[in-house]
Amino acid sequence: KVRLEKSSGAMVRRPNTPMTVEDVQANWNDIISFATPLYHFTQTDQVSHILDSIRKINNKDEEKGNEVFTQTYSYTSNQA
Numbered sequence: 001k002v003r004l005e006k007s008s009g010a011m012v013r014r015p016n017t018p019m020t021v022e023d024v025q026a027n028w029n030d031i032i033s034f035a036t037p038l039y040h041f042t043q044t045d046q047v048s049h050i051l052d053s054i055r056k057i058n059n060k061d062e063e064k065g066n067e068v069f070t071q072t073y074s075y076t077s078n079q080a
Helices: 021-026 028-032 043-064
Strands: none
Touching: 021 028
């Protein structure tokens, strides 16, 4: 059988804070719950849902006047 619905999930990422394993663990029941499923029939539906979630995070950043959290990593040619 193919399940044509997806979990509504949970917003684990918070503004200006890296997401941790503990954040996922704390929200796991919401992440896997099908109590309020979503139905994405096209790729456009799925992408729209993802973009809306990103906008919600960015709006929270703007409301608080915070800068977006970023991290920069450097690698040498030996580590690549």
